[in-house]
Amino acid sequence: MSISITKDSANDEVCITIQGRFDFSMNSDFRKILSDPDCLGDKYTIDMGAVEDLDSSALGMLLLLREKAGGDNANINITRCRPDIIEMLKMANFQTMFNIA
Amino acid sequence: MDVMTNISRLLRDNAPPLLYTLLIAGLWFYDFHTLTFVVAVFFVWLGTIQKRLHREKSCSRQDSDEKEGLLSSIKTQHKCYEGVASRISHENTAISEEVERISKMVAEATTELAESFSLMNRYAGEQKSLVSGMLGDSQTDNGDSASINDFIKDTEDMMNYFIDTIVNTSKESVRLVYKLDDLSEKIVSIEVLLKDLKFISDQTNLLALNASIEAARAGEHGRGFAVVADEVRNLSMSSTQFSDQIHDVVADAIDGIKDARTVIDGIASRDMRFVIDAKTKNTEISNIICKLQKQADTNMQEISLIADNLDNSVNVAIRSLQFGDIVTQLAGHVSQRSNNITHIANDITETINSQSQASNELEIVASINSVNQVCNRSVEYLKGINDSPVAQDKMESGEIDLF
Numbered sequence: 267m268s269i270s271i272t273k274d275s276a277n278d279e280v281c282i283t284i285q286g287r288f289d290f291s292m293n294s295d296f297r298k299i300l301s302d303p304d305c306l307g308d309k310y311t312i313d314m315g316a317v318e319d320l321d322s323s324a325l326g327m328l329l330l331l332r333e334k335a336g337g338d339n340a341n342i343n344i345t346r347c348r349p350d351i352i353e354m355l356k357m358a359n360f361q362t363m364f365n366i367a
Numbered sequence: 368m369d370v371m372t373n374i375s376r377l378l379r380d381n382a383p384p385l386l387y388t389l390l391i392a393g394l395w396f397y398d399f400h401t402l403t404f405v406v407a408v409f410f411v412w413l414g415t416i417q418k419r420l421h422r423e424k425s426c427s428r429q430d431s432d433e434k435e436g437l438l439s440s441i442k443t444q445h446k447c448y449e450g451v452a453s454r455i456s457h458e459n460t461a462i463s464e465e466v467e468r469i470s471k472m473v474a475e476a477t478t479e480l481a482e483s484f485s486l487m488n489r490y491a492g493e494q495k496s497l498v499s500g501m502l503g504d505s506q507t508d509n510g511d512s513a514s515i516n517d518f519i520k521d522t523e524d525m526m527n528y529f530i531d532t533i534v535n536t537s538k539e540s541v542r543l544v545y546k547l548d549d550l551s552e553k554i555v556s557i558e559v560l561l562k563d564l565k566f567i568s569d570q571t572n573l574l575a576l577n578a579s580i581e582a583a584r585a586g587e588h589g590r591g592f593a594v595v596a597d598e599v600r601n602l603s604m605s606s607t608q609f610s611d612q613i614h615d616v617v618a619d620a621i622d623g624i625k626d627a628r629t630v631i632d633g634i635a636s637r638d639m640r641f642v643i644d645a646k647t648k649n650t651e652i653s654n655i656i657c658k659l660q661k662q663a664d665t666n667m668q669e670i671s672l673i674a675d676n677l678d679n680s681v682n683v684a685i686r687s688l689q690f691g692d693i694v695t696q697l698a699g700h701v702s703q704r705s706n707n708i709t710h711i712a713n714d715i716t717e718t719i720n721s722q723s724q725a726s727n728e729l730e731i732v733a734s735i736n737s738v739n740q741v742c743n744r745s746v747e748y749l750k751g752i753n754d755s756p757v758a759q760d761k762m763e764s765g766e767i768d769l770f
Contacts (some may be wrong), residue, residue: 290636293541322637326537354639357646358534359527
């Protein structure tokens, strides 16, 4: 149940790896991505391969990240999702706002 | 041979006159007496007469025999004709009766069939209009099918709206939590400021205490200063008390923010699996309803097609019922032909009866001629009758008569 952030300065790409249950308990860690200038980049990749479950607050946090990253111009990839997680993201119409793989 | 045969027959037929002639010729040669010649001629004449009488007698007997035979044959023939005519009359009567029965049965059957088909036609029409109505309803914008599709779309839209609302609420809740965190930080900074304030108060208090000590050491001259120092100390103590109160309020505020954070946590954290299950069930139900509706539409169209076919079949059946009229007309014509034959048979019988008393050649010839005339007249009469009383021989070619 943690978030780790790495930044590839050369490509101005921020990689966020989330593990465990992605819910409200992660909002403090997630806030760091939103408020820390070191965590700003042109491109975001969120590795959700180790995410077991998520709730609506996780979706809210992802939307806040999208706002921060430029709204409709944001370039955010959500990768390695489990099928049920993809199902949940699609149900919230996230496939139109994020690149889900 | 022919010449010899003729000579011998001549000799046989003319034997007596020849004999007499030879006898007279002998006598004439023997005695030239005229009387003898006359006698001779008389004998010759007598012989000739005798021969002729004999011949006529023989011929007369032969003719009489032949006539008797002929009359007898003609009478027999008359009887045969009478028998045949009688039989023909009898058969024709039977034919007429049977044709009449056929006509009657066909007429009854056609009437019943017509009523039955007429009812079927009506029911088929009602069924068709019902089905058309249902099909029409389901295909229009306000119809069942459209309503169901609208309902399914509305439900889906509502579900999506519901999910969007949940996600947006969570987003705003998280944002609110971040604001509250910012607020908490600011409040915590107030507490730091309060600590500074308390330090100042404490220092002031200490300073006032020192001032009091110094005032006491100055004696009578320092008495006024001691009063001021006490007042400063009192103010410092009030300030410390005030600072403690603020500290309590700030602590309460921090606790309140923590509570608010917990509440917002509850609002923001919604189980999405529950929503997924609801949406999945909704989609499944919608699919089932769509499938049922499609099936119902298909069935209705098939029923409509069957109703059309039924309608056509009933119309063909009703049109085919015109066979009743045709059969009746044909039966009438058969009756008419049968009556004509009876009439001819009666005519021939009457003619034969009226001529059956013929007793000589002339009457017999007249009788035969009469019969021939009747036969010829009958043939001409029959030729004059229309051979095709019913022009229509196929049911399809007729117009539909809905009775």
